Amino acid sequence: MMQELTEKIRTWAIMRGLDEADPNKQMLKLMEEVGEIAAALARGDIDEVQDGIGDVQVVLTILSMQIGTSIETCTALAYDEIKDRKGTMKNGVFVKEADLK
Numbered sequence: 001m002m003q004e005l006t007e008k009i010r011t012w013a014i015m016r017g018l019d020e021a022d023p024n025k026q027m028l029k030l031m032e033e034v035g036e037i038a039a040a041l042a043r044g045d046i047d048e049v050q051d052g053i054g055d056v057q058v059v060l061t062i063l064s065m066q067i068g069t070s071i072e073t074c075t076a077l078a079y080d081e082i083k084d085r086k087g088t089m090k091n092g093v094f095v096k097e098a099d100l101k
């Protein structure tokens with residue numbers, strides 16, 4: 001389902017020329033959408049949080065295209081980095097071993 005949706009997002013973006021638009025502008029859009037998640041969380045509006053997370057996924061999918069890579073490649077790189085990561089919860093956040101003092 002995720003793969004099919006990602007393909008649809010890419011087709012949607014290409015049809016609008018977004019794949020060749022300015023990644024710096026896309027970065028601004030990303031921060032706007034991230035802010036919407038924070039606002040929705042602050043209000044306890046789970047529907048809007050879901051909307052925001054989806055928007056961020058779409059924006060990142062397109063940003064990846066604009067810089068000549070793919071969201072799948074970026075996610076695979078990220079997972080490869082975290083998969084064996086050890087760490088501990090500290091004050092409610094996960095702190096990786098390398099950052100523990």
Ligand SMILES: [Mg+2]
Pocket residue numbers: 033036051052055
């Ligand atoms: Mg939004």
